[in-house]
Amino acid sequence: KAGVTQTPRYLIKTRGQQVTLSCSPISGHRSVSWYQQTPGQGLQFLFEYFSETQRNKGNFPGRFSGRQFSNSRSEMNVSTLELGDSALYLCASSLTGGGSQETQYFGPGTRLLVL
Amino acid sequence: AQSVTQLDSQVPVFEEAPVELRCNYSSSVSVYLFWYVQYPNQGLQLLLKYLSGSTLVESINGFEAEFNKSQTSFHLRKPSVHISDTAEYFCAVSPYSGAGSYQLTFGKGTKLSVIP
Numbered sequence: 001k002a003g004v005t006q007t008p009r010y011l012i013k014t015r016g017q018q019v020t021l022s023c024s025p026i027s028g029h030r031s032v033s034w035y036q037q038t039p040g041q042g043l044q045f046l047f048e049y050f051s052e053t054q055r056n057k058g059n060f061p062g063r064f065s066g067r068q069f070s071n072s073r074s075e076m077n078v079s080t081l082e083l084g085d086s087a088l089y090l091c092a093s094s095l096t097g098g099g100s101q102e103t104q105y106f107g108p109g110t111r112l113l114v115l
Numbered sequence: 116a117q118s119v120t121q122l123d124s125q126v127p128v129f130e131e132a133p134v135e136l137r138c139n140y141s142s143s144v145s146v147y148l149f150w151y152v153q154y155p156n157q158g159l160q161l162l163l164k165y166l167s168g169s170t171l172v173e174s175i176n177g178f179e180a181e182f183n184k185s186q187t188s189f190h191l192r193k194p195s196v197h198i199s200d201t202a203e204y205f206c207a208v209s210p211y212s213g214a215g216s217y218q219l220t221f222g223k224g225t226k227l228s229v230i231p
Contacts, residue, residue: 035219035221042223042224043205043207043221045218045219045220048218058218090158090159092159103161103164104161105161106151106158106159106160107158108156108157108158
């Protein structure tokens, strides 16, 4: 069974641009979560989607948004990029998100560099 | 709200020596506890988790962690490390919940370097 896949793996953008990252969960998984990883702040939760609905959101500005499609694939968008948005963005999927004891499986991440 | 403190940012250890990576958490509600490992240029992999029952949990590659409720700790140990254990280790918590939101709070990570 294929794992969580994220595209692109690497991305370079300039300040003010916007970016869209994609995540394909493990087949059959319906819950997708996004995390930002930086050296300074570590791993921080962005949001979680289940059945095309955002179910939980972390403490990030409105420039960070996401969506989930009917096939459970998810995208996250960052508008008006800032230098501080440079990070590794990790996507994780779980079966139903029906209980926080479920294991989340992480993708390899998209490394975003903002110049 | 939850918070996780990993007391050591870097831990060097000689091959075949024992290691302990420390993790303390704070939460106003009951939580599940996890250890994840991240190898260079890879995503996170679940190492082990504590949900309920026996406070000592083990992974398939020789790591174990013990949940101590009174000390709010979940330290990770291995009696004899291997070069391949070199990686960054993250402790995480998630609040009990029924169907619905799923959110992990991570510590800042501990980089384990195994020296030959």
